[in-house]
Amino acid sequence: MTQSEAVSREAARGQETLLRTEGLTLRFGGITALREIDVEVSVAEIVGVIGPNGAGKTTLFDSIAGMIRPSEGRIWLDGREITRDPAHRRARAGIRRTFQRQQPIGWLSVEDNALAALEGRGGGGGFWADLLGLPSRRRIERARREQVMGALEVCGLVGEARRPAAELSIGQARRMELARAIVDRPRLLLLDEPTSGLEEAEVEIFAATIEALRAATGCSILLVEHDVPFVMSASDRVLVMQEGRVIGSGTPAEVAADPVVRAAYLGA
Template sequence: MSTSTPILQAQGVGVRFGGVRALDGVDLALRPGEVCGLIGPNGAGKTTLFDVLSGIRRPDEGRVLLDGSDVTRRSPVWRARHGMRRTFQRQQPFGQLTVADNLVVAQEWRGGGGGLAADLVGAPTRRPYERARRDRAAEVLALCGLGAVAESYAAALPVGRARMLELARAVADPPRVLLLDEPASGMTADESRALSAVVLRLAAEEGCAVLLVEHNVSFVMEVCARVVVLDLGRVLAEGTPAEVRADARVREAYLGTGVTN
């Protein structure tokens, strides 16, 4: 587990929906090179916390720090420009583009002039960064095992590969912080293992800090060095996978008494 200074922090975060407290004083710290899991029963506040961390929702209380600076009022685009990426439960590929072009588009948001359409229809271009974007797309395709379907339309991908494409798009422009929402949903066991290998490589080799929400508890326990458990908007427990599995409160609230190590 990384012992470096946190790159992303939630401090005393609270969110209310009318009279319901979706988050209540949540503290969380994520460090470079760390893979941390966020689990809990439905309605625990996991997605709401992701929304706060990524800038989609402002908290009613508390703050979010990125590199030690308060970014609570910063937009999602500002956070993305400073290295934060996020995926969503619902897959949102550009279905009428190829898999490779989805990764080119994922890097286009930084701009540079000339427009996207000219690139994708093969119009002449003198932009020097075009080759760099294509080269990066090829690297990520190889990393995520998508090279064989690079020229397939994204809409035609089966669920498992579509999930991997979501991850590939999130890391096409190299992230410093990666928030993954249900990344293994719909994947086979082999696909989940491939996903795990990619996530661990991003953390170990590129120093990316990864926070993931996932209902597949086995996946979380295998890939994460640390696990945070939310229940009713509060942090119920935090620790290594072994510590969380052994916590009686967690077993009662989420894992169930029949779960074994």
Template sequence: MREREKRQRYVLEASGVGVRFGGIHALQGVDLAVRPGEVCGLIGPNGAGKTTLFDVLSGIRRPDEGGVLLDGADVTRRSPVWRARHGMRRTFQRQQLFGQLTVADNLVVAQEWRGGGGGFAADLVAAPTRRTYERMRRERSRAVLRECGLDALAGEYAGALPVGQARMVELARAVADPPRVLLLDEPASGMTAEERGQLAAVVRHLADEEGCAVLLVEHNVAFVMELCARVVVLDLGRVLAHGTAAEVRADPKVRDAYLGTAAP
């Protein structure tokens, strides 16, 4: 019972995850857990294994060792689609927008569920008519665009947007159907300071007001330290350190491996 109660405190867990590419260990014995309503940062030098870990968590890659739990259930062998239907969303380092669709239509497409999970997806599937279904999707899209500061861009083609705005559209699309777990892979890349502030505000709202668990990979260490309540550091495929932002920033091992002597 205690073990079950402990697991229920976390919405997402990686336990002893290992991944090999031939003779190279990309990940070795990685443990990580994120609670509902928490923003957790994942940092480390290039090649540390951050994106590989995201691939394992989101179901794109199966680990060679260890497993993944979602809401306490083992989902190690579940597909990315199954995980998405049960509340997991992810963005990527390389932009994955539908460039020939408008910003608004990118969000509408993200709600095109068939036999989806719970929450808003279930409400959509239960819509009595196609017209009601379409109206619900459009209304939800407009609300998310307002929350993300993108309502003025609703009619613009996504492929014509500058990088920072396109990143915000990716975030908006990821939360068009409210997630339980959100994996953000370098979301602030290419953003201006103002755009990063908007990104941080949206992420905080998701965690604080909607109880979403957010795991954030980002090379802008100052941004991570300001936004995240807890930080995990990967180096050479292993967890080098974890703790609060202040604890990680002061850790000599982290300074030597990643932050340098003049930590932010």
């Protein structure tokens, strides 16, 4: 697909751009982890990112979330440039990322784990209400619980709300991490290998969950995954990275048929 075809397809879809990067380049000493990456993610779009180990996928997430500063290039969220914004400000603007390994608080219930994530981010303005002992405190508490239950519902965990997190299966635990990430309704979710180590049936549940999340909240998702069949079925569009570059992009069908991608990555 040429650049102009890509542009006209976006226009035809009539979707609003949420995230855009232009010329993102990132060097770690002698290693160039990202080379002139241009990415666009529309509102409510799910974009998969695949590529071999060391391709720069996690580094791309880190630079979008603000954990590291790119050497060159710019990033916009909703048309506002965020290239120099620190991570906490990007989080407040609605960018949320998950990590390859995350530890829940095992002895806390699933519900309280999600609540802790919400409170950790000052969700619902609760901190000031708590501090000042405002009469609205109870109402805020109830609103928070509702937010938590909404997130658990999207993630298929309402039935597990009262169970200690340590008792969850690995697939449920992964969905609890998702619930923690979405509890305050991020606009852009960066998922780094969310299904690694899951059984096939659990991967299918996870795929259905992110689809439900998108439908319920209109959240955009960037999804890094090794599991190519999962990415292909879950994503509207796929980017293929290799050695810090995007070597192919398009719909899953286009990417799967792209000879450059096949030669470099899919091994066909």
